[in-house]
Amino acid sequence: MRRTLRFAAPCVRRLRFTGLRMRLAAAFTAVALLASVLASGISYVLLRRVMLQRAQDAVLNDVRATLAQQVPPDLPPDVEPLVEVALEDALSSEPGRKATAVPVPVLGHGGPGLPPPGLLDVPVTSEFARRAMRGVVFQRVDRNGTPYLLVGARVSTWPAPAEPWRTTPPMVFVSASLRREAADLALFTRTLLIADAAALAAALALALLATGGVLRPVRRLGAAARALGEGRLDTRVRVQGRDELADLAETFNRTAEALERTVTELRAMEAASRRFVADVSHELRTPLTSMIAMTDVLAEEAAEDGGGAAARLVADETRRLGTLVEHLIEISRFDAGAAALVLDDVNVADAVGATLEARGWREDVAVEGPADLFVRLDPRRFDVIVANLAGNALKHGLPPVSLRFGRPEGEDAGGVRVVVADRGPGLPADVAPVVFDRFVKAEAARTRSEGSGLGLSIARENALLHGGTLEAANGPEGGAVFTLWLPDGTAEELL
Structure with a gap:
């Protein structure tokens, strides 16, 4: 349903002394005041000259006539x-x-x-x-x-x-x-001043009315442009008259229609692409599970016969493909808005230790934090975040890799703050702004790498799902530093 804006928003209609309306009104009033003062000045000079000339002629004529009458030749x-x-x-x-x-x-x-x-x-x-x-x-x-x-x-x-x-x-x-004559001139001057003041007030009122009528379509266009920028692509403006502003309104409506059509097509294409990725990922999941199991068996049998390098390579690549498919499925859930939290009271120290132990990283990551810190969060998604951050530090950084957690300093919201740091080369300048984007890799020049380019993106999506934040930066002593903050889910459940 298209919405048509008929007048501007209230916040835009307030009178601003530096706005276009005041400048136009001031110019209009200045011209009217100049014309009024000029006309009054000319009238005053002409009337003064006429009055003094009349009085002067009357006295001179009287003197001449009296002399002619009273003095004989x-x-x-x-x-x-x-x-x-x-x-x-x-x-x-x-x-x-x-x-x-x-x-x-x-x-x-x-x-x-x-x-x-x-x-x-x-x-x-x-x-x-x-x-x-x-x-x-x-x-x-x-x-x-x-x-x-x-x-x-x-x-x-x-x-x-x-x-x-x-x-x-x-x-x-x-x-x-x-x-x-002086009294008459003073009265005339006061009359002119009153007339000039009345003309100035009338000019100002007419200027405000005229500029208001001229700028009202401009305000409507401004409100429509803001609504269009906020994503309301069905916004249109009402076209009135046949002047330049009406042409501008028609141009805006045509542009909005073209933009709405283009964005709708792009959204449809994006939705179809996401559905395709999700459908393909789901279709690949079942056969890949069987392939992973079979390649592991073939690799073990080949190893017993004294070979198995090729079989182990196939098993590793199949497992990597399975991980990529799992990541694509997870991303598709976030895109579809189907991801949900399953909150539980979690001991952060135990959860971090379990994550590192399950992946064999216990000896490679130095963990520091209180043993009695409990936070209400989704344990599975917290495991995914910690695993992606620690795994990224181990793959792309240099030891020692540290993981520190605890309560945020100076934060009233509580929750948990996790900092993962390494001593590697750090984030390249061109990668740091887009490190959480999908399929972004630090070694972009290589055609193949062990990561999928989705781990950090999934970690951030899980942090945002909790209502938290995940940030990346380079440490003062070198290496990349990832900072995670997750709020306590108890307050969210009570809302």
Whole structure:
């Protein structure tokens, strides 16, 4: 049954600040923020320019119109004070404005007149007054945090030296407060900031929604890939839409189908191969038993007649073939999952001694360990493990071969720890990583050797069946060292 993943696993959906979604959302938000700030800045500059220009034009037009209305083309003598009062009243009528009119001295009799301090909101400098004598001038001044527009003007030029009796129109200075415009700009600035903040929040929300929709198929693909890697070859993803992600999902599904088909075929072939090995081994077992018995009898009879070398060779090879068949049968049980433990309370010292005694290795292996150590394990499989380790050390190592057993140091699980070491050349660098693989031999270049290449593999399978471990390494003084640990089977039975 195929399973289709519709959304990613919860552990993948958590928000990660370094993830692709956050990077896309940050980029989207940054672009939106940049556009919003740019638009707000342009709007602020344009509005400020329009507002100040409007206020400035209003004051300048008012000054020009007032001068045109209040000052006649030809002033009679001694009317300058009256004109000054009329100009001040007309130009000060608007809120926020202050105006003053000062007389202009005759050319050659001093500089322009300046208004006394306090008459205007901002002081008038001599330079500004000189500029005002040539026409209408203005400038924006900031005083105590309040902006002002200062205007200076004069209607006519200096009187001719030949007509000193004619009255000269006074100079006019006007200070107009721009407080209202500044308040309007501040309000507009706050409005822009609020709008930018709202736009930023909306952009972030939209970015998260958009990236979530884009990355959701990617998360589904990631979850499906993990499920496929865990061995669930029937995993598929749901294809939505017609975009690139949909094409990727279809490609993933096709790849998964091909992988499932290939793995199924390989598993079927492997299962058939294992069944073939198991069936052939079982079929060979019965005739080989008879052949071993008969070749032993023929070897004994040939030895009594004074020969028998050929017969003994046939008997040895037949016995070796029988051992190989037994190993293949044992391996087939592990592959089929039919191997089981038959636990019993075992005295480790007695079990190790019996194993070595049965194979004639008692004098060749130095045994060290407590005599009263009892562990609950499968005695037959323990015998197979010890025999394979000791036999491997005797065949491929050099004496002395030692076997030490006891309780594991620092292990709360208990059980037994067995260490088999020799003084031989040790494990070659290319063999050490695969020493427990099947049909691996230290002398791989030789076409024939006494071992089957299955002994260490069977030993490790028996250790794993107990829930233990079997490790191989080279000793500090040379030689190979095999370390076996088997737990106490009592705790496993109680579970």
